[in-house]
Amino acid sequence: MYLVIEQLLNGLQFGLLLFLLAAGLTLVFGIMDFVNLAHGSLYMMGAYFAATFVAWTGSFVLGTLMALGATLLLGIVLEYVALRHLYGRDHLDQVLATFGLILFFNDAVRLIWGPAGLALPLPAWLTVPVQIIPGVYYPAYRLMIIVVALAVAALLYLVVMRTRIGMLIRAGASNREMIGALGINIKLLFTLVFGLGAALAGLAGLMQAPILTVQIGMGENILILAFVIIVIGGIGSIRGAFMAAIFVGIIDTMGRAFLPDLLRKVLSGAAASTAAPALSSMLIYLLMAIVLVVRPEGLFPAAKR
Amino acid sequence: MKMPKLNASNAVAAIVCAALVLLPVYSAVTGNIFILTLFTRIVILALAAASLNLIMGYGGMMSFGHAAYLGIGGYAVGILAAEGFGSGFIQWPVALAVSALFALVVGALSLRTRGVYFIMITLAFAQMAYYIASALSRYGGDDGLTVYKRSDFAGLINLSDRTQFYYLCLACLFGGLYLIWRIVNSRFGLVVQGVRSNEQRMQAIGFHANRYRLVCFVIAGTICGLAGALLANNTDFVSPAVMYWTRSGDLMVMVILGGMGSLFGPVIGAIVFLVLEELLSQFTEYWALIMGPLLLLIVLFARGGIMGLLGRTHRA
Numbered sequence: 001m002y003l004v005i006e007q008l009l010n011g012l013q014f015g016l017l018l019f020l021l022a023a024g025l026t027l028v029f030g031i032m033d034f035v036n037l038a039h040g041s042l043y044m045m046g047a048y049f050a051a052t053f054v055a056w057t058g059s060f061v062l063g064t065l066m067a068l069g070a071t072l073l074l075g076i077v078l079e080y081v082a083l084r085h086l087y088g089r090d091h092l093d094q095v096l097a098t099f100g101l102i103l104f105f106n107d108a109v110r111l112i113w114g115p116a117g118l119a120l121p122l123p124a125w126l127t128v129p130v131q132i133i134p135g136v137y138y139p140a141y142r143l144m145i146i147v148v149a150l151a152v153a154a155l156l157y158l159v160v161m162r163t164r165i166g167m168l169i170r171a172g173a174s175n176r177e178m179i180g181a182l183g184i185n186i187k188l189l190f191t192l193v194f195g196l197g198a199a200l201a202g203l204a205g206l207m208q209a210p211i212l213t214v215q216i217g218m219g220e221n222i223l224i225l226a227f228v229i230i231v232i233g234g235i236g237s238i239r240g241a242f243m244a245a246i247f248v249g250i251i252d253t254m255g256r257a258f259l260p261d262l263l264r265k266v267l268s269g270a271a272a273s274t275a276a277p278a279l280s281s282m283l284i285y286l287l288m289a290i291v292l293v294v295r296p297e298g299l300f301p302a303a304k305r
Numbered sequence: 306m307k308m309p310k311l312n313a314s315n316a317v318a319a320i321v322c323a324a325l326v327l328l329p330v331y332s333a334v335t336g337n338i339f340i341l342t343l344f345t346r347i348v349i350l351a352l353a354a355a356s357l358n359l360i361m362g363y364g365g366m367m368s369f370g371h372a373a374y375l376g377i378g379g380y381a382v383g384i385l386a387a388e389g390f391g392s393g394f395i396q397w398p399v400a401l402a403v404s405a406l407f408a409l410v411v412g413a414l415s416l417r418t419r420g421v422y423f424i425m426i427t428l429a430f431a432q433m434a435y436y437i438a439s440a441l442s443r444y445g446g447d448d449g450l451t452v453y454k455r456s457d458f459a460g461l462i463n464l465s466d467r468t469q470f471y472y473l474c475l476a477c478l479f480g481g482l483y484l485i486w487r488i489v490n491s492r493f494g495l496v497v498q499g500v501r502s503n504e505q506r507m508q509a510i511g512f513h514a515n516r517y518r519l520v521c522f523v524i525a526g527t528i529c530g531l532a533g534a535l536l537a538n539n540t541d542f543v544s545p546a547v548m549y550w551t552r553s554g555d556l557m558v559m560v561i562l563g564g565m566g567s568l569f570g571p572v573i574g575a576i577v578f579l580v581l582e583e584l585l586s587q588f589t590e591y592w593a594l595i596m597g598p599l600l601l602l603i604v605l606f607a608r609g610g611i612m613g614l615l616g617r618t619h620r621a
Binding site for chain 2: 274
């Protein structure tokens with residue numbers, strides 16, 4: 001039973017992390033109609049920046065804050081120099097161009113930091129287990145990820161639903177030309193949204209960094225998961241991304257934790273040990289395929305253009 | 306059926322074809338075996354890219370999971386070889402049939418969606434194939450499967466001979482291109498292109514759009530399965546990495562680089578992409594540092610790819 005609670009929390013934590021990544025992606029997708037494969041690279045850069053700055057300053061909090069700023073800046077520069085010229089182009093062009101950026105970032109990281117991975121050590125106060133309910137301990141750091149991600153999600157909700165800039169973002173998502181015609185500086189708005197998305201991806205990357213190693217290509221697998229999430233949730237819908245991210249995070253984690261045992265009860269040992277890893281990795285994609293077949297627009301489609 | 310006209314892009318295509326045919330002669334004269342090995346791989350991937358072009362360029366179906374067929378064709382050969390079925394007369398038809406079947410299932414489900422959703426669902430299916438292959442612990446799992454003996458064609462052709470194998474690959478490429486050319490200019494192909502331009506109108510004049518699309522999707526998958534069987538024989542090895550989504554991205558790059566919707570474009574694209582990769586990686590370990598921005602520049606400034614620059618585009 002404790003194992004189930006622990007895995008549920010792990011799933012929630014993973015799902016929230018995925019949400020941070022997917023939120024930026026779905027904003028950029030929904031508002032600029034831009035498919036950004038390089039989003040995973042920003043996630044990777046966030047992790048590398050954090051590992052570097054934390055080692056440099058010696059402070060976890062200061063280092064990660066600097067890394068967050070650096071990713072935000074990188075996103076804005078990237079948008080300003082290259083990506084803004086791709087808005088309004090064919091999705092395929094965007095896929096190709098940002099695919100090129102992935103190649104670029106992977107090799108740039110290899111050149112700067114070397115091919116070996118980096119580790120981002122946690123400060124002592126984050127490594128202690130916390131007793132969440134009597135008898136159940138959970139790592140403080142993972143708990144912190146959950147809290148931070150929930151806070152960011154709440155903040156994002158407030159910004160998008162309650163502020164003027166959020167109103168512009170929503171208006172931009174439903175009709176770009178119209179808000180441009182109403183005298184809003186869309187170029188600036190787009191740059192801001194892209195920077196926000198980049199910072200969210202960087203945040204996800206640097207929070208994941210202490211759990212996994214910081215390495216080249218770390219953004220690629222998780223990028224595909226983030227795409228799966230925004231497709232399941234409905235492109236452009238932050239609420240959909242949130243629901244789908246938690247759903248996907250929990251299903252993925254629970255599948256990996258419990259599917260092998262479940263299969264062993266049904267199948268023979270050898271067959272189960274072959275099928276389980278494949279099935280648990282596939283579960284998410286299977287889910288997406290089913291959702292797309294049943295509801296081709298995703299579960300929570302954003303307002304129609 | 307229209308006859309090819311004499312213009313810049315057709316001249317380039319003819320010159321490239323001639324060069325590809327004469328390459329083994331050059332290799333034999335100069336003793337440069339490396340170039341033959343490199344171009345065997347290029348020819349195989351050009352066939353895969355050409356098949357992707359059939360659905361992407363002519364059919365408007367942006368599949369982001371095309372590398373799956375490379376793996377499926379390859380695994381069909383590898384698994385049959387590992388189980389003692391060394392004959393190419395068994396291996397290759399199985400490779401084609403399994404690829405066609407996979408394409409049929411993926412196509413039937415994916416074609417319910419459009420646009421970005423289609424890109425993503427084809428990607429999802431390819432990832433599933435990737436994970437299935439990774440889990441095949443009997444056949445190497447993550448580490449991949451070594452093909453100890455190349456497909457045996459009962460003395461008709463010896464695949465272990467570099468030159469013979471190269472010509473076999475080239476024959477497959479030319480055969481594939483001819484097939485695609487015939488398809489594109491047939492009534493069937495015109496319907497598929499019509500659906501790409503305006504689906505509603507084609508529906509309205511009585512064509513069952515999705516059926517045409519699906520058949521086209523299956524043909525492309527089958528051709529790519531053939532490329533997969535060739536690739537496994539070329540490298541004597543097949544691994545899940547062949548199906549990873551970045552490989553599908555490479556194929557897309559080849560098609561777009563060469564010129565989407567131009568018959569010979571993917572071949573040019575494959576040659577330019579892979580030769581560039583080879584040259585850059587000789588020049589520096591960090592070849593992608595140059596290749597990445599180059600792709601960006603091509604997208605920004607050279608729409609329609611290389612064939613587009615040569616002045617003949619079919620792009621809608």
